[in-house]
Amino acid sequence: MTITVTTMYTFDMPKFVYVQIKGAEKPARIKAETFEKIEGTGGGLNRLVLKDGETVVAEIKGAEIQGWWIQDE
Numbered sequence: 001m002t003i004t005v006t007t008m009y010t011f012d013m014p015k016f017v018y019v020q021i022k023g024a025e026k027p028a029r030i031k032a033e034t035f036e037k038i039e040g041t042g043g044g045l046n047r048l049v050l051k052d053g054e055t056v057v058a059e060i061k062g063a064e065i066q067g068w069w070i071q072d073e
Contacts, residue, residue, distance in 0.1 A: 007037045016073050017050055020066040030058050
């Protein structure tokens with residue numbers, strides 16, 4: 001049995017999501033209006049999906065992510 005939990009954040013205005021990816025010196029800075037955190041069985045992060053309007057601007061596998069945060073700029 002596989003259980004998937006999705007948490008979606010919708011911002012009033014575009015925000016920047018920073019994602020620290022394994023092996024990268026600096027975090028990726030991604031402008032997005034919608035942010036989905038998808039977790040698999042056991043609560044482990046499966047992937048992050050970031051959208052600007054209806055367009056997917058980034059989809060990152062959880063195994064590649066060391067950390068992430070949302071920031072106003």
